[in-house]
Amino acid sequence: MERFNLIKEVGDGTFGCVWRAINKQTGEVVAIKKMKKKYYSWEECVNLREVKSLRKMNHPNVVKLKEVIRENDILYFVFEYMECNLYQLMKDREKLFSEAEVRNWCFQVFQALAYMHQRGYFHRDLKPENLLVTKDIIKIADFGLAREINSQPPYTEYVSTRWYRAPEVLLQSYLYGSKVDMWAMGAIMAELFTLRPLFPGISEADEICKICSVIGSPTKDTWADGLNLARDINYQFPQFAGVHLSALIPSTNNDAISLITSLCSWDPLRRPTAAEALQHPFFQSCFYVPPSLRSKAAVIRTPPSAGTRGALEQRSARRNCGTLPSSKITSSSPSKLHASLSTGVQRKLDLVNQDAMKNDKSLKSSSKQPRYQPPGKNSPSSLNKGRTARGVLDSTEKLANMSLGSRRQSVGQPRPPPMKAGVPWISGSGDMFLKPSKGIQPARTYTRKVAG
Numbered sequence: 356m357e358r359f360n361l362i363k364e365v366g367d368g369t370f371g372c373v374w375r376a377i378n379k380q381t382g383e384v385v386a387i388k389k390m391k392k393k394y395y396s397w398e399e400c401v402n403l404r405e406v407k408s409l410r411k412m413n414h415p416n417v418v419k420l421k422e423v424i425r426e427n428d429i430l431y432f433v434f435e436y437m438e439c440n441l442y443q444l445m446k447d448r449e450k451l452f453s454e455a456e457v458r459n460w461c462f463q464v465f466q467a468l469a470y471m472h473q474r475g476y477f478h479r480d481l482k483p484e485n486l487l488v489t490k491d492i493i494k495i496a497d498f499g500l501a502r503e504i505n506s507q508p509p510y511t512e513y514v515s516t517r518w519y520r521a522p523e524v525l526l527q528s529y530l531y532g533s534k535v536d537m538w539a540m541g542a543i544m545a546e547l548f549t550l551r552p553l554f555p556g557i558s559e560a561d562e563i564c565k566i567c568s569v570i571g572s573p574t575k576d577t578w579a580d581g582l583n584l585a586r587d588i589n590y591q592f593p594q595f596a597g598v599h600l601s602a603l604i605p606s607t608n609n610d611a612i613s614l615i616t617s618l619c620s621w622d623p624l625r626r627p628t629a630a631e632a633l634q635h636p637f638f639q640s641c642f643y644v645p646p647s648l649r650s651k652a653a654v655i656r657t658p659p660s661a662g663t664r665g666a667l668e669q670r671s672a673r674r675n676c677g678t679l680p681s682s683k684i685t686s687s688s689p690s691k692l693h694a695s696l697s698t699g700v701q702r703k704l705d706l707v708n709q710d711a712m713k714n715d716k717s718l719k720s721s722s723k724q725p726r727y728q729p730p731g732k733n734s735p736s737s738l739n740k741g742r743t744a745r746g747v748l749d750s751t752e753k754l755a756n757m758s759l760g761s762r763r764q765s766v767g768q769p770r771p772p773p774m775k776a777g778v779p780w781i782s783g784s785g786d787m788f789l790k791p792s793k794g795i796q797p798a799r800t801y802t803r804k805v806a807g
């Protein structure tokens with residue numbers, strides 16, 4: 356590591372802290388992720404074969420892993436350096452992003468996803484913090500979570516923000532795949548337009564409730580498999596009619612709304628693939644999509660002119676605060692319903708059995724995030740105080756009584772083989788498809804940890 360000058364800590368994630376550093380020999384600026392867990396041998400560094408395959412992942416919109424170093428039992432990943440992450444760009448911003456900016460970012464991310472998915476990998480933890488930006492280039496980062504899920508204490512617990520988590524994962528499906536990334540992208544796209552999370556659930560139960568309140572509860576027509584999943588774990592969806600997304604995202608056009616709506620479909624099968632998303636009219640004016648990334652099902656367009664449509668109108672609409680309605684309400688006005696887009700909701704992570712150190716850091720970082728912090732609502736309990744909807748509590752209680760174990764017994768599905776979650780280093784392990792054995796519970800919640 357003496358080859359590098361560590362300049363500044365730029366990120367503190369669950370598994371590692373990230374430093375901006377300079378390679379003394381070449382002068383190159385890099386990002387070095389120092390893993391928190393110690394690795395006492397190379398064998399312990401999971402499958403280095405898999406590290407090799409990550410290094411083979413070569414796409415302009417995937418953050419490049421340059422080197423893996425183990426020194427004094429500490430594992431370091433050397434990545435290309437990116438200026439900031441999308442969450443940092445959004446958190447203190449007053450003015451909405453232009454449609455052209457959102458389009459440009461999303462187009463790039465979908466290209467990376469098409470590349471990854473085609474190769475049998477999916478990310479599974481897409482969120483604004485994992486999308487890194489330098490100027491107008493965006494890249495997907497943080498492929499390490501899945502690997503860490505399988506490692507030993509103190510990193511045994513699955514830690515991830517739930518706001519971008521697909522319903523099939525929330526309902527503990529064993530069979531989720533690359534469409535979980537498409538769901539996350541729908542939520543991220545909406546957030547880019549409004550600067551507010553689309554589904555800011557304060558627990559897993561509340562997450563499902565939030566989703567129902569926005570896109571309407573699933574029916575046998577919209578997601579028959581989901582109803583089965585829910586039945587298997589004895590869960591009853593709260594009943595909401597949902598709202599038209601244009602009411603929640605007034606600052607954009609029908610194409611964007613249509614894309615977000617299809618990405619945030621209950622049924623993973625109804626979500627477009629990344630390759631199909633690239634063919635959506637929303638991206639009509641975007642850069643050329645390489646034929647290898649085009650969806651076979653999609654109509655192949657002639658390469659449009661370079662660049663995105665010029666800067667489009669930017670309507671800075673902000674919504675008022677509100678509260679989540681009861682699940683007994685079957686139809687609600689968007690303004691009341693979608694507190695999430697307007698309330699200064701604190702960004703949180705699902706953390707189960709989190710260690711005190713992490714807890715402290717999380718709380719510290721909350722003070723840096725005024726936009727998402729409702730006045731005087733620092734603790735999960737006070738967050739819950741304002742939540743009078745009985746349906747939310749009902750759901751929480753119901754979900755709290757469920758466990759993964761019960762699904763294992765009742766469903767007994769085989770673990771699916773082909774797709775690899777997270778990236779390469781855990782390929783071949785079926786465990787990546789399983790949620791860790793934490794039944795859905797009203798999770799302890801923490802603020803996001805984002806440096807700077």
Ligand SMILES: Nc1ncnc2c1ncn2[C@@H]1O[C@H](COP(=O)(O)OP(=O)(O)OP(=O)(O)O)[C@@H](O)[C@H]1O
Pocket residue numbers: 365366367368369370371372373386388418434435436437438439440484485487496497498499500806
């Ligand atoms: N290549 C990079 N260039 C610049 N900053 C980076 C880079 N990689 C990561 N970061 C910063 O560090 C933060 C944490 O990195 P990363 O997500 O890889 O860590 P983690 O421990 O896996 O986090 P998580 O808690 O999300 O699982 C990122 O959100 C980002 O702000």
